[in-house]
Amino acid sequence: MKSKLLAFLRIPASIRSDFLNDSVRKNDVSLLVICLVVAASELYNIARVLLWSKSKLGTLNNRIYFGMYCTLLAIVVIWLLLRKPLRKMKVSKQWGAQYTVIMLIFLWNMCLNAYDLHRNANAGTTVFTTALLGIAAFIQMSSLFSLICFGFGYVVYQLLVASFLSSGQELNLTITFAVSLAVSLTRAHHASVNLQQQNQISQINVKLQELAKTDRLTGLLNKITLEFYAEQYLQCAPNKGFTLFIVDLDDFKSVNDQYGHPCGDWVLVETAERLRLVFSQAVGIGRIGGDEFAVIFNRALTQETSLALGTQIIQELSRICWADHPIHVCCSVGACACTSCVSYDTVYMETDRMLYQAKRNGKGQCCFHHLVMDDSMRSQNEDQNFVR
Structure with missing residues (x-):
């Protein structure tokens, strides 16, 4: 059982480089879509505070929300500006930049939801759990990074909001974290399997091409x-x-x-x-x-x-x-x-x-x-x- 679990989680050494390249390519598209949606949402929220709120920035609460909206907007704008220049860098550095942005967005949603609960215990955890499931579904991570990301997120979020949650909400939150982690790990496993199959097919094609060009007995050209x-x-x-x-x-x-x-x-x-x-x-x-x-x-x-x-x-x-x-x-x-x-x-x-x-x-x-x-x-x- 243990060996099967490790085999499920492990990215074989033969495809780690391919997995990294595949993750960077897929996450680039996912982050672009996420950042564009976030930018539109935060521009709307900023306009709502400045234009449609009666108190505008006159209250501490509005200033806190306004600051958080501007912070997230700044994160996604910086990423959108750096996205093309980063493509000229090594894949490992692109990977690091992508996951830095992912973690910042993850932490931002965590802090926003925690602040909501501090203001109103009935606010719920919908904002954070939606972001949690979205990251699991749209961002491809290695199994190790998934365990670190979601494990760290669960511990920190519990420290921030545990006192405001009922036992039922605690259970639902734990289940959501478990499901998100399972989705992320499964996504990584399926990507790993697909890459291994692609490599096997490529190797078979190369072998077939060699066989088509060579004499089977001597290995010389036909x-x-x-x-x-x-x-x-x-x-x-x-x-x-x-x-x-x-x-x-x-x-x-x-x-x-x-x-x-x-x-x-x-x-x-x-x-x-x-x-x-x-x-x-x-x-x-x-x-x-x-x-x-x-x-x-x-x-x-x-x-x-x-x-x-x-x-x-x-x-x-x-x-x-x-x-x-x-x-x-x-x-x-x-x-x-x-x-x-x-x-x-x-x-x-x-x-x-x-x-x-x-x-x-x-x-x-x-x-x-x-x-x-x-x-x-x-x-x-x-x-x-x-x-x-």
């Missing part, structure tokens, strides 16, 4: 996403050039046949990890087929650099082991760099041609091509092969 990124890089900065690698595992079917599909999956995952290691400067690495991978750079790599990276990935994959047993993974690599404004399909076609040239040359090799487009959009081949 074919569609990699092609999209490549097209964006080619269009946005064609002058910087572009480089595409295609890495294809040689005779991968034999790995599945000899060691089983769990081993095959392990090889694909390990290949992804080693691609990330070797091509750490790449802007995109993806799995574009069953045992085929692609790597993109948003700049044109030199022949020397491209062949060195191709050699390194061939060597890295050859070290893959299954249950501490070497399985002699082999791959062929095609690479193509371009410094002209060409389409991704053109770059892919030339890279794929280099890949199959590496396979025709005996596999376990990297072949490189520098793609240059002349005015007639004809490629001038400058092919370079590297044999391991």
Whole structure:
């Protein structure tokens, strides 16, 4: 029971910042409405004392009421003037300013009602209890602040007016405080639950977006996403050039046949990890087929650099082991760099041609091509092969 109560009252640490922002946003609107209504009411009360009262400010009672009306009017006017400048401050300071105004309005209603009861024991507590319920219903507070606010209010109000209240009024007042506190705590709990659900939905959406962009087994980009990124890089900065690698595992079917599909999956995952290691400067690495991978750079790599990276990935994959047993993974690599404004399909076609040239040359090799487009959009081949 105790744990359930604490869970109801507690604002989880993961959403405290969100709860603070949510409270400030909601309370800003609520306070604006409250302050406008209060300003209109107090202007009317001030006019009633100055214009329609026979004694005007000639009596002490009228001067006390007039002073209280002016005090509350000053509080709400100051808040309305500071409301926009406060938005430029930190959320924690906005929160502090809001609750300062709330507590001042709360105390003002408490003092006004206490004065009414001092003048007339039959005046009742309607003024204060209406403000009490209004704050509970329209102002979002944390559970701790609600307990402090309403607990403090109950004690102070009892000290001020207990001697003027009957047992029935005492009971009604206590019930009103309890209901107000319950409303405030429930409001905070519901806000907390809603924020947690929103965060969960956001996290699920982010995860779904990631899954839509990535290969489920390896965590690399899928074919569609990699092609999209490549097209964006080619269009946005064609002058910087572009480089595409295609890495294809040689005779991968034999790995599945000899060691089983769990081993095959392990090889694909390990290949992804080693691609990330070797091509750490790449802007995109993806799995574009069953045992085929692609790597993109948003700049044109030199022949020397491209062949060195191709050699390194061939060597890295050859070290893959299954249950501490070497399985002699082999791959062929095609690479193509371009410094002209060409389409991704053109770059892919030339890279794929280099890949199959590496396979025709005996596999376990990297072949490189520098793609240059002349005015007639004809490629001038400058092919370079590297044999391991």
